[in-house]
Amino acid sequence: MLQLPKSPPRMKTLVSVDESYQLCRHITEKYAKTFYLGTLLMSAAKRRAIWAIYAWCRRTDELVDGPASALTTPETLDLWEQHLESIFAGHPLENFDVALLDTLQRYPIDIQPFRDMIAGQRMDLYRSRYETFEELYLYCYRVAGTVGLMSTAVMGLDTTTNTAPWHQHKQPYIPTEEAIALGIAMQLNNILRDVGEDARRGRIYIPLEDLARFNYTEQDFFKGVVDDRWRSLMRFQIDRAHQFYTKAEQGITYLAPDARWPVWTASMLYGQILGVIERNNYDVFSQRAYVPQWKKLRALPLAWMRSQVL
The missing domain is CATH 1.10.600.10 (Farnesyl Diphosphate Synthase)
Structure with missing residues (x-):
């Protein structure tokens, strides 16, 4: 089950930006083959950004549709939203977050669609x-x-x-x-x-x-x-x-x-x-x-x- 620290986390060593984008690429290629093919037609910068967004969306969806979804509660999604806010505040907590943070710094992406997606996962709970x-x-x-x-x-x-x-x-x-x-x-x-x-x-x-x-x-x-x-x-x-x-x-x-x-x-x-x-x-x-x-x-x-x- 997803767990986040109650107090601001101490800095831990995460992967580099390039390594994080590669993690996002792998998850996109594995789970969204048709979508992945479309990303290969983009410029390198845009395709990497889309991989980072997809990886976050996939991980969000996994909370209610993945192997451990039976353990997901409304509180789990509350913690995931806090995790999201930490990324937007410039504090990545996991390796995948590094690429998403870099994407947020390059493109004018608003947090509300991400919050709305979490609200959609809440709907699947009930x-x-x-x-x-x-x-x-x-x-x-x-x-x-x-x-x-x-x-x-x-x-x-x-x-x-x-x-x-x-x-x-x-x-x-x-x-x-x-x-x-x-x-x-x-x-x-x-x-x-x-x-x-x-x-x-x-x-x-x-x-x-x-x-x-x-x-x-x-x-x-x-x-x-x-x-x-x-x-x-x-x-x-x-x-x-x-x-x-x-x-x-x-x-x-x-x-x-x-x-x-x-x-x-x-x-x-x-x-x-x-x-x-x-x-x-x-x-x-x-x-x-x-x-x-x-x-x-x-x-x-x-x-x-x-x-x-x-």
Whole structure:
């Protein structure tokens, strides 16, 4: 269980900045292969920063979904938030923190999205159902939309559109809502991909109002029933995810030019998972949808072209 000292900790020897970034790279490559591929298209500085952010997010998620999650309590998350505040105050406590602190010093990242993500993990401690999509949206924002906000600060904005004299005092558009939409789209992706795994944990992330809309029951869900009702329900969920992807992609053009290709790539690769679910006849109970590496690589040229013209 996570434990933090009650008094300010004495300095202990931690790894170097470069070593810490390597730790973050390893955890990103191991647990987020599609996401990791997108980071390789970024500049060295930006990719390292994204690795540091991902590593923190992964460690946060592990508190409620990892091997020791049964030991996690609200107090555990309180301590984790104190740990976060220590990093933002310039006092890393663990080896992974060294890279995140360096990232915070390089990019204008606000602490609130990190706090919001911890609030999302709190929801997983006491909720295993969501009645409406509005309730699920809040959860998705907290555990994934926040990542969009963290990442946008690293990606940077395109300032070249405001170089004309009459635009000199015009602030560049910040695609905040679009960044949140991309995170939510990816989380909806994860929910649909992980239906079987979540069912075995007794969790239903698809809104109960949607199950009722298609006359599909919780008993059907836990039995893994795949019939016309389920397929119609899944098509409805996939259409919703696509709507968020569409909204997110409208904001990519406002990002710094060197960030557009990796963001387009991440969006397209995650979207491919939805296509695999469809080709699997919507059976996400006994099959886990994944995109082969060769198909991921095949998407890169199209993502690059979109980054240049859209």
